[in-house]
Amino acid sequence: MRRYDVVVVGGGPAGLAAAVAARAGGRRSVAVIERDRELGGILNQCVHSGFGLVTFGEELTGPEYAARWADAAAESGAEVLLGSMVLDVSAGPEGPAVTCVSAERGVERIGAGAVVLAMGCRERPAGALGIPGFRPAGVFTAGCAQRLVNREGLLPGREVVILGSGDIGLIMARRLTLEGAHVACVAELMPYSSGLKRNVVQCLDDFGIPLLLSHTVTRVEGRRRVEAVEVSRVDGAGRPVPGTGVRYPCDTLLLSVGLLPENELSRAAGVELSPVTRGPVVDDSLMTSVPGVFACGNVLHVHDLVDYVSQEATRAGECAGAWADGARGSGRTVPVVAGTGVRSAVPQRVDVARMPDELVVRLRVDGVYERRSLVARAGGEVVARRRRDILVPGEMEQVTLRREALLGLGGVDAITIGLEA
Amino acid sequence: MGAGGAGEKSDKVLTCIRCPRGCRVTVALGAGGKVEAVSGNACPRGDSYARAEVTAPVRSVTTTVPVDGARDEGRVAVKTVREVPKGAVLDVVRALADVRATAPVEIGDVIARDVAGTGVDVVATSRAR
Numbered sequence: 433m434r435r436y437d438v439v440v441v442g443g444g445p446a447g448l449a450a451a452v453a454a455r456a457g458g459r460r461s462v463a464v465i466e467r468d469r470e471l472g473g474i475l476n477q478c479v480h481s482g483f484g485l486v487t488f489g490e491e492l493t494g495p496e497y498a499a500r501w502a503d504a505a506a507e508s509g510a511e512v513l514l515g516s517m518v519l520d521v522s523a524g525p526e527g528p529a530v531t532c533v534s535a536e537r538g539v540e541r542i543g544a545g546a547v548v549l550a551m552g553c554r555e556r557p558a559g560a561l562g563i564p565g566f567r568p569a570g571v572f573t574a575g576c577a578q579r580l581v582n583r584e585g586l587l588p589g590r591e592v593v594i595l596g597s598g599d600i601g602l603i604m605a606r607r608l609t610l611e612g613a614h615v616a617c618v619a620e621l622m623p624y625s626s627g628l629k630r631n632v633v634q635c636l637d638d639f640g641i642p643l644l645l646s647h648t649v650t651r652v653e654g655r656r657r658v659e660a661v662e663v664s665r666v667d668g669a670g671r672p673v674p675g676t677g678v679r680y681p682c683d684t685l686l687l688s689v690g691l692l693p694e695n696e697l698s699r700a701a702g703v704e705l706s707p708v709t710r711g712p713v714v715d716d717s718l719m720t721s722v723p724g725v726f727a728c729g730n731v732l733h734v735h736d737l738v739d740y741v742s743q744e745a746t747r748a749g750e751c752a753g754a755w756a757d758g759a760r761g762s763g764r765t766v767p768v769v770a771g772t773g774v775r776s777a778v779p780q781r782v783d784v785a786r787m788p789d790e791l792v793v794r795l796r797v798d799g800v801y802e803r804r805s806l807v808a809r810a811g812g813e814v815v816a817r818r819r820r821d822i823l824v825p826g827e828m829e830q831v832t833l834r835r836e837a838l839l840g841l842g843g844v845d846a847i848t849i850g851l852e853a
Numbered sequence: 854m855g856a857g858g859a860g861e862k863s864d865k866v867l868t869c870i871r872c873p874r875g876c877r878v879t880v881a882l883g884a885g886g887k888v889e890a891v892s893g894n895a896c897p898r899g900d901s902y903a904r905a906e907v908t909a910p911v912r913s914v915t916t917t918v919p920v921d922g923a924r925d926e927g928r929v930a931v932k933t934v935r936e937v938p939k940g941a942v943l944d945v946v947r948a949l950a951d952v953r954a955t956a957p958v959e960i961g962d963v964i965a966r967d968v969a970g971t972g973v974d975v976v977a978t979s980r981a982r
C-alpha cells in the first residue's frame with residue numbers, strides 16, 4: 433500500500449492550501465486527490481473578481497486565485513492525483529487510509545499519517561424546496577447556470593426570476609443581464625439578503641434589479657418549460673401571505689438557496705457532524721472526532737470568502753502534518769458554545785494547553801443586529817470582545833481567542849461566544 | 854429631494870464595493886455637487902471609491918471567450934486590466950462577444966486591445982493549452 437504523511441481529499445482552494453502547509457518546505461510527503469481533471473475546485477467557474485484581497489493584497493478573479501494556489505502546490509512538491517475519486521476514508525490502528533478510483537490505476541488504497549477532508553460543498557437542489565407546481569425544464573441552480581454560461585458559453589434563458597439572494601445568485605443576476613437576458617427580480621425568503629452587501633450593490637442595484645425581501649416563489653407554471661412563476665410575500669414565520677402573489681412570465685427560474693457541505697465521506701468514516709453547520713465537529717487543530725482526520729474549507733462550514741478558506745486550510749495542513757509527525761494534544765478540550773444571537777461557531781472545541789497564541793473562531797449570527805459586541809466569556813470573565821456596527825447572517829464573523837488570557841483564568845470549563853450591547 | 858436640487862449641500866450614503874467588508878461610506882456633497890468630505894470608510898480605497906462613484910463611476914468587467922485549438926478547455930476567462938466607465942460595461946461585453954482566443958493561452962495574455970474604445974486592454978485570467 434502506498435503511503436504518505438498527509439493525504440488531502442479534494443483539490444480546491446482548501447485542499448491546495450492544506451497541502452502546501454503540510455509539505456512544510458519538503459519535510460513531509462503529501463498527496464492531493466482530486467476527482468476533476470484540473471485543480472482549483474469551484475473557483476474555476478467563478479470568473480468574476482473579488483478574491484485574494486486578504487491573501488495577496490490584490491483583487492483577483494476566481495481562476496487566477498485558484499491558479500496561484502495550484503502553482504504553489506506544484507512548487508511545494510506535493511503529489512497531485514487528478515481524475516481520482518475518493519470513495520472511502522477509514523481510520524485503523526495504523527492511522528487513516530483512503531480508497532480511491534481512477535481510470536489509470538483502478539481502485540487503490542492509500543495509507544496516511546493524517547487525512548485532510550477538503551471536499552467543498554454543493555448547492556441545495558430544487559428537490560429540497562417545497563415549491564408547488566410541475567418540474568419543467570428551465571429550473572437551474574445558480575451554480576449550474578454559472579457553469580453553463582462561463583464554461584460552456586450557453587445562456588440558460590432570456591427572461592429570468594431568481595429565488596434566493598445567495599452570492600452565486602447575485603453574481604448570476606449580473607452575469608445574465610450582461611449576456612442579454614432580463615432578470616425580473618430576486619426573491620428572498622428572509623427579511624435580509626443572504627449574500628454580501630457589495631454583491632447586492634454591484635450586481636442588483638447597478639442594473640436596477642429589484643431585491644424582494646420576505647418573498648418566495650409560490651408556484652411554477654409550464655409543463656415542458658417554465659412559462660411563469662408566482663412570487664408572494666411571506667409573513668414573519670416565512671409562510672406565504674394569500675392574495676399577495678404576483679405572476680412573472682419567464683422561461684427560467686434560478687435557485688440560490690444555500691450551500692450544503694459535502695459530507696457523505698465524512699459520515700461514512702464515522703466523523704461526528706454538527707446539525708447547525710452540517711460539517712464536522714472539530715477542535716482547535718481542525719481535527720474531527722476521528723483521530724488523524726482533519727477538515728477545512730466549505731466541507732467544514734460554508735464560507736463566503738475564499739481568503740478565509742485558505743487561512744483555515746493552512747492551519748489544517750500544519751496540524752495534520754504535526755499529527756503525522758506524532759504530536760498530540762493535552763487530551764483535554766473545552767467546548768466553544770454559541771451564545772445569544774450566535775448560530776454557529778467553529779471550532780467547537782479548544783485544547784487550551786495546546787492551542788496557538790491566537791486562535792480565530794469563525795461564526796455566524798442568527799439575525800440582523802446593529803451596534804453590538806461579539807463577546808467571548810469563560811467562567812463569566814470576558815476573554816475577547818469585538819465591536820461591530822452591523823452583523824448579518826450572510827457575512828461570517830470572527831473572534832480571536834488569546835491563549836494567555838485563557839490560561840490566566842486557571843481552569844476553564846467552556847467558552848461562550850454571544851452578542852452583548 | 855429638496856426643491857433646490859444640485860445647488861444645495863447633501864449627504865450621500867454608499868456601500869463601498871472595493872472589498873468584501875462593504876463599508877457604509879458617507880459622502881458630503883457641497884454646493885454644485887462638489888465632494889467636501891468622505892467618512893465611514895475603513896481604508897483609503899473607500900475614499901477613492903466614493904469620490905469616483907459620485908463623479909465618474911467605474912467597474913471592472915469579467916467574462917469568458919471561446920478558445921480555439923485547446924486540448925481540454927472550450928473557453929478562457931478574461932478581465933479588463935483596469936476598471937472602465939460604468940456606462941461602458943455593456944459595450945465591453947458586446948465587443949467581447951465577437952472575440953476568440955487561440956491556444957496556448959497564459960494568464961495575463963492580452964486577448965483584446967483597447968476594448969470598445971475605452972483604452973483598456975482585456976487579458977486572460979485562466980489558461981488553455
Ligand SMILES: Cc1cc2nc3c(=O)[nH]c(=O)nc-3n(C[C@H](O)[C@H](O)[C@H](O)COP(=O)(O)OP(=O)(O)OC[C@H]3O[C@@H](n4cnc5c(N)ncnc54)[C@H](O)[C@@H]3O)c2cc1C
Nearest residue numbers: 442444445446466467473474517518551552575729730738
Ligand atoms: C456553485 C458555487 C459557486 C461559488 N461561487 C463563489 C463566489 O463567487 N465567490 C466566493 O467567494 N465563493 C464562492 N463559492 C464558495 C466557494 O466554494 C469557496 O469560496 C471555495 O471555493 C471553497 O473551497 P473548497 O476547497 O472548500 O471547496 P471547492 O472549491 O468546492 O473544492 C472541493 C474540491 O474537492 C473535490 N472533491 C469533492 N469530493 C471529492 C472526492 N470524493 N474525491 C476527490 N475529490 C473530491 C471537488 O472536485 C473540488 O475540486 C461558490 C460555491 C459554489 C458551490
Ligand code: SF4
Nearest residue numbers: 869872875876896899
Ligand atoms: S473602505 Fe476599504 S475596507 Fe471598507 S469596503 Fe472599501 S475597500 Fe473595503
